Amino acid sequence: MPSSGNSYKVRLLLSLLDLPCEIVDCEDATLEIAQARADGRLPFGKVPVLELDSGRLLPESNAILLYLAQGSHLIPADPFHQAQMTAWMFWEQNQHEGVIAVRAALRNYPSRAHLVTPERLADLLDRGHQILGMMEQHLSGRDWLVDGGMSLADICLYAYTHTAEERGGYDMARFPAIRRWCARIAALPGYQELFA
Amino acid sequence: MPSSGNSYKVRLLLSLLDLPCEIVDCEDATLEIAQARADGRLPFGKVPVLELDSGRLLPESNAILLYLAQGSHLIPADPFHQAQMTAWMFWEQNQHEGVIAVRAALRNYPSRAHLVTPERLADLLDRGHQILGMMEQHLSGRDWLVDGGMSLADICLYAYTHTAEERGGYDMARFPAIRRWCARIAALPGYQELFA
Numbered sequence: 001m002p003s004s005g006n007s008y009k010v011r012l013l014l015s016l017l018d019l020p021c022e023i024v025d026c027e028d029a030t031l032e033i034a035q036a037r038a039d040g041r042l043p044f045g046k047v048p049v050l051e052l053d054s055g056r057l058l059p060e061s062n063a064i065l066l067y068l069a070q071g072s073h074l075i076p077a078d079p080f081h082q083a084q085m086t087a088w089m090f091w092e093q094n095q096h097e098g099v100i101a102v103r104a105a106l107r108n109y110p111s112r113a114h115l116v117t118p119e120r121l122a123d124l125l126d127r128g129h130q131i132l133g134m135m136e137q138h139l140s141g142r143d144w145l146v147d148g149g150m151s152l153a154d155i156c157l158y159a160y161t162h163t164a165e166e167r168g169g170y171d172m173a174r175f176p177a178i179r180r181w182c183a184r185i186a187a188l189p190g191y192q193e194l195f196a
Numbered sequence: 197m198p199s200s201g202n203s204y205k206v207r208l209l210l211s212l213l214d215l216p217c218e219i220v221d222c223e224d225a226t227l228e229i230a231q232a233r234a235d236g237r238l239p240f241g242k243v244p245v246l247e248l249d250s251g252r253l254l255p256e257s258n259a260i261l262l263y264l265a266q267g268s269h270l271i272p273a274d275p276f277h278q279a280q281m282t283a284w285m286f287w288e289q290n291q292h293e294g295v296i297a298v299r300a301a302l303r304n305y306p307s308r309a310h311l312v313t314p315e316r317l318a319d320l321l322d323r324g325h326q327i328l329g330m331m332e333q334h335l336s337g338r339d340w341l342v343d344g345g346m347s348l349a350d351i352c353l354y355a356y357t358h359t360a361e362e363r364g365g366y367d368m369a370r371f372p373a374i375r376r377w378c379a380r381i382a383a384l385p386g387y388q389e390l391f392a
Contacts, residue, residue: 044287044330056276060290063283070275079266080252087259091240093290094256134240 001026001033003108005101005159006061007048008194013065013155015192017072029111061159062089065152074152081148088145088153099128101160104167121169128170132178135161139177143184150188158185163194197222197229199304201297201355202257203244204390209261209351211388213268225307257355258285261348270348277344284341284349295324297356300363317365324366328374331357335373339380346384354381359390 001007002025014021026033026047036042042049044059050067051057058064066086069075076082103124106116135157138145145153162182164170172179185191197203198221210217222229222243232238238245240255246263247253254260262282265271272278299320302312331353334341341349358378360366368375381387 044283044291052276058276058279058283060283060286062286063279066282067275067279079263080248080254083254083259083263086262087240087254087256090256090258090286090289093286094293095240097290098294 001028001047002195003027004047005104005163005194006046006097009061009155009159010048010050010064010068012159012192013068013074013152016155016188016190017069017074018190019068028109062093062152062156065089065156069152074150074155076146076148076151078148081146081151084146085151085153089156092153092156096131096157097160099124099131100164100168100170103128103169104160104163107169108167125169128164128168129174132161132164132170132172132175136175136177139181141177143181154181154185158182159194162186197224197243198391199223200243201300201359201390202242202293205257205351205355206244206246206260206264208355208388209264209270209348212351212384212386213265213270214386215264224305258289258348258352261285261352265348270346270351272342272344272347274344277342277347280342281347281349285352288349288352292327292353293356295320295327296360296364296366299324299365300356300359303365304363321365324360324364325370328357328360328366328368328371332371332373335377337373339377346381350377350381354378355390358382 011023013019026036033042033047036047036049037045041051041057042059043057046059048061048064049057049059050064058067066075066089076085103121106112106121106124135145144150145157158181160168161178162185165172207219209215222232229238229243232243232245233241237247237253238255239253242255244257244260245253245255246260254263262271262285272281299317302308302317302320331341340346341353354377356364357374358381361368
């Protein structure tokens with residue numbers, strides 16, 4: 001789904017690791033996505049989905065990242081660093097995505113317009129600034145989320161964070177460490193933008 | 197946190213694998229949890245947290261499960277089965293926990309009473325039945341969530357599913373495959389109840 005941060009995570013990883021993959025676009029609220037769902041090609045009803053050469057289907061963006069990055073430098077060798085990485089990835093799905101991505105979706109997808117209320121947008125703004133504040137505090141004085149170097153945690157959190165101002169309406173001037181971290185990722189060899 | 201499904205996942209795994217661990221209770225809305233937060237012992241502001249002998253702290257229940265179960269039979273050796281396992285675990289944090297656990301919390305914790313509205317409870321009931329319906333469909337004709345045997349995905353999803361009726365008010369009579377799966381888990385050697 002071209003506009004989805006969860007899909008972008010996977011595209012960014014594929015590009016950073018230079019892995020070959022055919023990308024099939026399924027934008028929100030289109031016939032393509034309805035058809036994919038009807039065909040049973042979306043095991044959990046959502047995108048992205050990774051289809052292997054064998055035909056096996058894997059849902060969930062963060063599970064796809066872990067699967068594709070096996071053996072690469074993006075999964076720390078140290079078991080505790082690896083656990084810190086997965087902790088950030090679960091936190092992203094439980095706390096960050098349900099606020100930052102949801103506010104962006106409410107503001108950008110016409111199909112969600114009927115769910116928008118001023119109270120809901122205000123609540124998501126306030127909670128999102130708290131969530132970004134937690135990342136800001138952690139990234140102050142650190143280059144990457146996990147000790148030991150860049151990892152999947154950075155790719156995972158970057159997806160919805162780097163568009164939090166433009167798409168979500170968050171005030172990123174408050175978060176200079178996050179902005180430096182975003183610039184660090186955007187400067188990586190093989191980096192690809194959300195809308196490439 | 198004795199009443200938390202996220203904490204219970206970790207206790208259940210420790211018991212199933214017979215791993216030694218000192219358990220420190222921090223119930224919701226108590227002085228203990230406020231103190232733990234003030235002391236910087238809750239890296240992401242929430243429980244459970246695993247503290248290693250070295251003093252290092254690991255948040256996020258599902259990251260703790262993955263860390264503690266390394267090398268055990270609860271993490272499939274096959275990389276695709278492992279990816280299916282983590283897919284269910286991310287889905288749990290993104291879809292299941294934010295509905296099933298949230299409805300249970302609204303009904304059971306006095307500290308959440310001010311967040312309860314009839315519309316919100318009705319919405320969470322409807323969405324929860326859809327989520328449980330997805331698990332029911334998947335578990336019909338399967339013993340465990342992931343092909344190849346019981347895994348962390350079952351422990352992870354069991355935590356809030358097995359109390360969905362009693363604490364969440366969901367109608368589990370609709371989901372016979374889930375009920376058989378719950379009974380399978382409750383019969384495991386080393387099984388421990390939520391309130392042991």
